[in-house]
Amino acid sequence: MERYVVISGCSGGGKSTLIAELARRGFAVVEEPGRRIVAEQIRQGGSDLPWVDLAAFARRAVAMALEDRSAALARAGWVFFDRGLVDAAVALEYATREPIAEVLCNAHRYHRNVFMTPPWPEIFGGDDARRHDLSTAVAEYERLLAAYPKLGYEVTILPRAPVADRADFIVGQLETPRQAD
Numbered sequence: 800m801e802r803y804v805v806i807s808g809c810s811g812g813g814k815s816t817l818i819a820e821l822a823r824r825g826f827a828v829v830e831e832p833g834r835r836i837v838a839e840q841i842r843q844g845g846s847d848l849p850w851v852d853l854a855a856f857a858r859r860a861v862a863m864a865l866e867d868r869s870a871a872l873a874r875a876g877w878v879f880f881d882r883g884l885v886d887a888a889v890a891l892e893y894a895t896r897e898p899i900a901e902v903l904c905n906a907h908r909y910h911r912n913v914f915m916t917p918p919w920p921e922i923f924g925g926d927d928a929r930r931h932d933l934s935t936a937v938a939e940y941e942r943l944l945a946a947y948p949k950l951g952y953e954v955t956i957l958p959r960a961p962v963a964d965r966a967d968f969i970v971g972q973l974e975t976p977r978q979a980d
Contacts, residue, residue, distance in 0.1 A: 803871060803909040804973065805883045807943055810936035812916030813962065818881040820966045827874040831881040832863040853894040860887035861903070868907055877973065883909060889946045890939075904950050913952045914969055915944065917959065 806814050815831060822828040833849070836859050840848050847855040864884040871878045884907050888900035918937045947954050955972060957965050 801910050802876065803868065803878050803880060803883075804969070805880045805885065805909045805913045806916070806969075807882055807886055807913055807947070808916030808957070809918040809940035812918060812936075812940075813965070814881050814916050816962050817916070817957075817965050817969075818879055820962045821879045821969075824966065824970075827871070827876065827878040829867045829871060829878065829880045829883075832860040832867065832887060833882065836860060836863065849890075854891065857887055857891035857894050861891055863887075865907065879969075880909065885909075885913075885947060885950060885952075886943060889942055893942060900946060901950065909952075910973075911951070911953055912972065913947050913954050914972075915940075915947075915954050915956050917956050 806817055808814060815834070818828045818830065833856070836856060837848060840846070840856075846852055847859050849856045861884065864880075864882075864887045867880065868884065871880075885900065885904050888903050892898060892900050918940055944954065958968065960968070
C-alpha cells in the first residue's frame with residue numbers, strides 16, 4: 800500500500816500534532832490506535848491499558864490497526880497513519896516475546912518510507928493517555944527505530960521544527976520522485 804504513510808517515533812515527539820496539520824491540509828488521516836484504546840478503556844473502566852496490561856493493550860492495537868488499514872481502502876490519495884500495525888506488533892512482541900511482527904507486518908505493508916519523530920524533551924508531556932516518562936518513551940522509540948528497517952522500511956527522521964515545516968517536509972519527500980543511483 801504505497802499510499803499508506805506511517806508517522807511513528809517517540810511518544811510525545813509531535814506525531815498527533817503533525818497528523819492534525821496534515822488533516823487540516825485535506826489529507827486523509829488515521830488517529831493513533833493506542834490513544835483511541837486508552838480513551839475507550841478509561842471511559843469504560845477497562846484494564847486493556849499499557850500501564851495495566853501491555854499485552855492486552857497491544858493485541859487490541861494490532862486488531863485496530865488492521866481494521867484501520869481496511870477502512871482506509873475507501874480513501875483516495877495519501878493516507879497518513881499516526882502509528883500503525885508495526886508499532887502495535889512491536890509492542891506486542893515486547894510485552895509477550897511472541898515473534899509476530901515479521902509475519903504480520905510483511906503481510907500488511909505501508910509506504911516504504913516511514914517518518915519518525917525523534918525524542919524531543921522540550922515538548923514531551925504526560926496526560927491521561929500518556930502516563931509514562933521520557934526514558935520509557937525513548938526506549939520504545941529505539942525499539943521502533945530498529946524494527947522498521949528489519950521489516951524492510953526506510954526510516955526518515957523528522958527534523959525538530961515547527962509543525963508546518965514538518966508537514967511540508969513529508970509532503971515534499973513523498974512528491975519528489977526517487978533518483979536512480
